[in-house]
Structure formats: C-alpha cells, structure tokens
Amino acid sequence: MTDTPNRRTVRIAMNGVTGRMGYRQHLVRSILALREQGGLPLADGTVIWPEPILVGRREHALKALADQHGLDASNISTDLDSVLADDSVDIYFDAQITLAREEALKKAIAAGKHIYTEKPTATGLDGALALARQARDAGIKHGVVQDKLFLPGLLKLKRLIDGGFFGEILSVRGEFGYWVFEGDWQPAQRPSWNYRSEDGGGIVVDMFPHWEYVLHELFGRVETVQALTATHIPRRWDENGQAYEATADDSAYGIFQLAGGAVAQINSSWSVRVNRDELVEFQVDGTHGSAVAGLRNCRVQHRSATPKPVWNPDLPATETFREQWQEVPDNAEFDNGFKAQWELFLRHVVLDEPYSWDLLAGARGVQLAELGLKSSAEGRRLDVPELSL
Template sequence: MSTHSIGMIMNGVTGRMGTRQHLIRSIVAIREQGGVPLGNGDYIMPDPILVGRNQEKLKALAEKYAIDRWTTDLSEALSDDRNEIYFDSQTTSRREASIKQAIKANKHIYCEKPTATSLKGSLELARLAKEAGVKNGVVQDKLFLPGVMKLKRLLDANFFGDILSVRMEFGYWVFEGDWQEGQRPSWNYKSEEGGGIVADMFPHWRYVLDHLFGSIQSLSAVTATHIHERVDEDGKLYKATADDAAYATMELENGVIASINSSWAVRVDRDDLLTIQVDGTEGSAVAGLRGCKTQHRVNTPKPVWNPDLENSIDFQDQWAEVPDNQLFENAFKIQWEMFLKHVHQDDAFPWDFLEGAKGTQLADLGLQSSKERRWLDVPELNV
C-alpha cells in the first residue's frame, strides 16, 4: 500500500464557502480519513497550501487544521513544482485572471462556478486549458446532494414514466443588514462585482437540468431587485445594483417544461431551501437537499375543486419518503475525491470548463431575456 501526495493550491478559502465546504468538509476531512482510497489499495493524500489576501486569516486556518503551508503570494505558490493542482473559490470577479495564471503555470485546475463573469471569458478559459493540456473541472455540487441523488435513483428506475414538468423553488430571506446581519456578503448584491442571483444560481440550474432531465433549448426569464438598499459588513448603507430574484421558464430538448423561481427575498414555507418537483405520467417526486418523497399514480388522491367546502384531503400525508439505503457523504467532498482521482489516474470527470461555460451561458441568456423581455434559444457550445 502506497500513499501518493498531491500538492494543491487553495485560493480563496478564507471565504464562507471556501472555508466550510472546500477546506473543512472536503480537504481536511479527506486528510483525516487517511486520503482518497484507490482500487489497488493505495491512497491519494492532498497536500494543500492556503492562498489569500488576509495573512491573519490564512495563518489561523492553517494552525487550526494542521496545515503546514500558506502564503499571500499566488505567483510563488504557482512556481512551486510540488503543487500540481490549482483550486479557486475567490469572488467571481477575481477568478478568471487567477485561473489564467494557473494555466500558464501548467497546473491542473478545479474551481467554483461561475468560472468567469461572462460567457466569452468562460469559453476562453476552456480553450486555454484545452490547448495547454491541463485537466480541469468545475464544482457542480448539487448533483451530489442526498435529495438529488435519490431523485436520480428514481429517474434510473423509470419511476416517472414520461416526464411532463420540473418545478424548482429556491431561496430564503437574506437580511438587509440594518437591524440583523445579512447571511451573504455584500458583493452578491453588486453587479459591478459579479453579484446577482442569476450569475450565482443559473449555473447550478444548468447542470441540474442537463444531467438529470435533458438539455435546455430555450428560456424566458424575468429578474428583479426587490431590496434596493442593504448594509454592508462595515455597517455602511449601499445601493443594491444586482438582481436578488429571478423567475424563469425553460423548455428542454424532450419537451419537458421547467419552471424555476430563485429568490433571496422570499420567506420559506416549503420542505427545504431548495425543492425540485418532478411530475410524470406514472408518478411524481419532490426532492430537497437531503430528502425525497414520491407519489405514484396508484396512490394519487382524487380532489374535487369546491371552494364552498372545507378540504378533506391531507395532501402532505399522501407522499412516501425515499429511504436512504446508503451513506451519503458531503456533496463537495464527493466531487473533490473524483477530481483527485481524475488527476492521479485519469478517472472520468465530465464536469470540465466547457460544462462550466454552459452555466455562464445560461446566466447571460437569463439576464438578456429579462432585459429584452423575450424568449431566447440556447445555442450549443463548443471550444
């Protein structure tokens, strides 16, 4: 049995997502379990170097999680042959330039989405990575959520029959920051800094729909900035220039209609922060982040519309939970292990920069559709 160490640059891990999901729940967890197990009994052990702009935060994270290396100098980390992988979870506006540096340094690259602030930038990154021959991947974590994996189990079993529609509801109330601290950083609400719920969430919806239900052929979207002023991390009032809600309808290649509401200005009255309802001729399902419930054709109640009488059916009680039947690990950790095996032994990893560009494309088209108030086709992308 051998352990293969892979040096990896982790840029932007002092942010909320970078710290919690990528550092603590993925890389630290992998190190604590003894590495990524391979089929031949060997292991891959990630050897991270933390990179960022805040020296004190980097030092504190490194000390807390027993990581030997950290630096505020990205160029220095990229010049070290010990580091084979570059990972980026910075704010979107900083990502493109840093990834270009990593490509020039001949590093394999894994990054958060969106890969760039525009489709042009995302496609350029895909082209540059392909020309350089470096392996590349984009985080598509929602495919590995327990609820979505249960939904995929139903799809593989043809539970739904012919799928008719998909309805996705996402969001929660993000506090404005005046009398209660907001749950998201202020740049999310500034279009000039790459913010907006369309830029943040449409890339997610692209890979969820593409990989589960079929490729998107066209869309119509309306965006809104419902909360016009917010208070930033320093207690200063600022104008929100980015969209905080989007309401979209998408038509898939197979005729399935997807209706997707995304909002940071909605109070939750549903099972989870994200719910995906799939309706088919033989049955329906509603998946959340962890759970998934079903209702088959033979178990469907027969309501009659009569507003003059009290409804006698407990609709919520008519659904059955899909059992776990397996141990579900952290969604980010699962994909990290897959990418590490992709780099080390060339295992398949279909979520590359071109897939990431598709997410940016959908976000751009969503904003364009809202601005022009019309349906738009979704062209096929190639590098």
C-alpha cells in the same frame, strides 16, 4: 505529485479559503475531511493524500486557519504567482469572488496546473469558453464544482429517473431561496458584494449555473430560457454597517424548455420567507408518477396511489395532501456533496478516470446566466445554443 510506497501526495493550491464557501465546504468538509479519514484509498492499496496550500490576500487570516487546523505554516502564501511557479503544486483551486477568478485561472493553466474551480468560471461566456479552450490546448485536467448533483435528495431523484419511475417527464418546478437580512437590524447571511452588479453579484449569476447542470444532467439540455429578474430589496447595509444601493438582482423567475419536451420553472430568491421543507425543492411530474426532492429528502406519489382531488371553493379541504406521499429510503450512505466531487476529481487527476464536469460544462452555466439576464432585459424568450470548443 510526490509518491511514497503507500501514499501519493497531491499538493493543492487553494485560493479563497478564507471565504465562507471556500473554508467550510472545500477546506474543512472536503480536503481536511479526507486527511482525517487517512486519505482517499485506491484499489491497489495506496491512498491519495491531499496537501493544501492556503492562498489569499490576508496573511494573518491564512496563518490563523493553518494554526487552527494544524497545517504547516510554510504552506500559506499571499503570492499566487510564486505558488503557481512551484513545480510541486499539482492542482489550483479557486473559490475567490467571481471578478478575481478568471484571471487567476488563466495564470494557473498557463503554469500547467490542473484546475478545479467554483462557478461561475468567468464573468461572461466568451471568457468562460476561452478558459476551456486554453485548458484543452494546455492538456491539463479541469473540473468545475457542480455540488447540487451530489445532494442526497437529488441522488434519490436520479435513482428514480434511471429506474423509469416517472414514465414521460412532463415538468420540473423548482423553488430556491430564503430571506437574507438587509443588514441594518440583523447582520446579512451573505456578503454585500452579492448585491452589487459591479462586483459580480446577482442571483442569476450565482444560481443559473446551478440550474443549468441540474437540468442538463437529470432531465435534458436547456434549449430556451425566459426569465424575469427583480431587485426587491433596493437598499441594504454592508459588513461595516454602511447603507448601500443594491444594483444586482436578488430574485429571478425562470422558465426553461428542455430537450425532449419537458418544461422547467425555477424561482430563485434571497427575498422570500421559507414555507417549504427545505431551502431548495424540485417537484417533478411525469405520466407515471411525481416526486419532490430537496437537499436531503425525496418523496414520491405513484399514479396508482394518486388521489382524486375535486375543486370546490365552497368547502374546506378534507385531504391532507402532504401525507399522501411516500418517503424514498436512503438505501446508501451519502457523504458531503462537495467532498464526493473532490474525490472524483482527485481520482481523475491521479488515475485518469473519466470526468465530465469540466470547464466546458462550466461555460454552459455562464451562458445560461448571461442569456437569463438578457431575456429579462429584453422581455423575450431566447434560444440557448449548444456549445462546443
């Protein structure tokens, strides 16, 4: 890190920022947003100043990004090895496709860089644990993106949990997904590799790591998993308009038993049309109250205000059930979730503040995805062993 009296510059090699997530959420809405606000202020009056080095395979695309955002043209590279050999680089960040990530992270750890990475961290549990052990042995700091925890809706839900609103939590029901166009008559909203298992695609690999940390952090460790996967749309069209056979799952239906006794059921699908308020929603039911949390909003119904529905299929419903819920107020300003976690990781690197979302936490997500796929293939419920290094 380069220091001046009022600024501590942290140089970050950002690999994969020409992709949708790496560009929009990590480069623009996190690192560049921090620079636009003047850096990340510390209690002693100094600021952390993130300096991105854009790394990728396509030099012209990297140059275009640098020009667009006023970044120094010298801070782009298509040679990852030379970037990692640069002692002035403090952090390596990875937002590449999954198949390329594990090897790049190994190199970065071997080069002594602190690690911040998208998930899944590896293509299998053995690889994910090996990365965590390598990072531990190297004595570097490491973090894994777990952005859903920083969504306004889930932050409100966490506030309710911490305040004892639910009493005993009984169950969690999650619905995630939307219709991803097949690519023939309208372009798909997701890259074609997502639908090829040989390229690391599949909704279980993509979303089960998210569900692991959401459940783990808010409700309890996942102890068992039972999943059923499907490839509902077997034929799609890629970015060049060429038809291909989808070999990866595009939908997954999971039941998770949690430590403490609660049961979670989460449906994930890229072949479902949305009939809910947000693209992801979690309903939490407890003995004292219930809540429905999405990306931004959270609604509650306390037991004292719970109506008394009576099942009668011969008469139309006279109650407007949605109107019987109360909106949870913001009571705070919520920043972009990716940016909020970047700030915590930068403080962890510079100030050695505590940070729990590390490569071991990332390995838990890989483990759940691996066991979810195995559960579906074998048609049975599987235990989820607790991990350690």
